[in-house]
Amino acid sequence: MxxxxxxxxxxxxxxxxxxxxxxxxxxxxxxxxNFIPVLRLGPSVFVSVPAELSDSQARFLQETVSHRLSKADGVRGLVIDVSALSLIDSFAAKILGETASIASQFGVKAVLVGIRPAVAMTLIELGVDLRQVETALTLERALTKLKIRIVEVE
Amino acid sequence: MSSVLDSLTPVLHGLLGRNAERVLKTSPAFITQAVGSLDVCEVRELMVQLDTAGRLYTLGAQPLPARVLRAAITGGGLARPNEQNLKVALDTDVLTAQRSTQYLVKGYYSPTECVRLATAVSELARNMYMYAGGGELGLKLAEEQTRMLFTVEARDQGPGIRDLDLILSGGYRSRTGLGRGLLGVKALLDQLQIDTKPGLGTRIQGSKAARKT
Structure with a gap:
């Protein structure tokens, strides 16, 4: 063709x-x-989940995160930004849960941030339980949960 | 029935004068088809083209009235109910299924409903990809008298679903998923029908209706 x-x-x-x-x-x-943005922010690592999660991308995400966390020194928290993710099905939920567990293996607390309203409603109906993963409404609250404070310097 | 071209020509003449001919000349070939016979994709393509041309020939003064143009193209009704058949063989096909669903129902269902439907379709497609080695997915949006009806059909020649009753009662956890896929799909849709025989594959049909807006 x-x-x-x-x-x-x-x-x-x-x-x-x-x-x-x-x-x-x-x-x-x-x-x-296949590229996952991972940024360091003080004692935390900030990872953005892409808009769509295929099997290979999900595996890549977990690989990237675990690799980064194993190398990084003095990381206390992992912020997973899912605001781009257009839908979370049971597979994506499982991947996010696993990523959080991987983080805890490195002694890092994971916080999920930016779930869309429509996605949250769907998750409830789907019967998926994300309770084992810490969540926060905004990035600021996520950082508060990780006991990180942003200080403005004049 | 007259063609889209016939019903569009006078409207465009009224709006653009002599420039209407130029716009029509650059339009996609399918505008010679009958009024109301274009599918959703074609209508959208034509609308975008007319919008661009309209801005060009009125020097951006005012866009062409979309409502009037759409009525001329579709004969006042909905664009022909769209259907899509997808093969699910790769993991990216699951994403294609999500995207297709959202594209198909966008504008007819509320944004939340769109996410729900796409999630349900995604579960079905993912199930086929993971457990049945692929299959086929049929998506359909039909217009009925008082409502819109979205139907999804998933067919595969996989090993079939063994403990169907156990799964639907919620007492099952799979090794790979959360074991709630099908149960979730049932909650997300109005109706779900599962035909499965061990070794002979599975056929799942589900639907969800929405009030017309």
Missing amino acids: PLADLLTSAARGVHSSRIKGFTRIEAVLNQVE
């Missing part, structure tokens, strides 16, 4: 699996996009 056709169909919202060869391209793109 010529590239132009491929792009047109993609643009029209016809989805990948219907088009032969497109899935492969998507897989390659996925490899390139």
Whole structure:
């Protein structure tokens, strides 16, 4: 299939699996996009969960976080930002729970921050229990939970 | 039935004068189809094109009235009920299923409902990918007299679901998931029907209705 056709169909919202060869391209793109932003903020590490979580991305997330935490010195807390995540199904919930457990293996407390209202409502109906994971409404409250205070210097 | 082109021409002439011809010339080929026969994707594509052209020819003075154009394209009704059939074989297909669902129901269901439906579809797709080695997913949005109806059908030739009753009673925990996928889907949708035979695959059908807005 010529590239132009491929792009047109993609643009029209016809989805990948219907088009032969497109899935492969998507897989390659996925490899390139496999990037998890991890930032250090004082004694805590801040990780942003991407907008969509596939199996491989989820594994990559756990790998990145555990790698970073094992190397970092003096980290007390892990803030997991899920505000970009458009939906959390039972798989994504399990991954987040596991990531929190991994963090606790390193003696790091994990706090989930920024769950969207629609996602929260869905989680309740889905019967998924995120109670074993600490959550906070805002980043500031998450940091308070991790006993980190932001001080302004004049 | 007249074509979209026929019903759109006078409207555009009224709005843009002689420039209407130029806009129509650059429109996608499918505007020669009958009024009301375009699917959701096509209507959206045409609307975007007309919006761009409108801004161009009125020098951005005022955008073309979307409501009028949409009525001319769809014959006043909803764009043809959209259907999508997806194959689930890779882990990215699960994401495609999520995206397709949200795309399909967006605007017809409330934002929260959209997330619920996408989550339900995601659970079904993920189940097929993880336990049945892939399968097919059919998504459909239909317009009925008083309501919109979203149906999802998941078919696979996997090993079937063994302890279905146990799973649906909530007493089951799988090794890999939270063991609540199906139960969750049942809670998220209005209706769920599961046909499964050990070794012969599974067919799950679910639906959710929404009042028309």
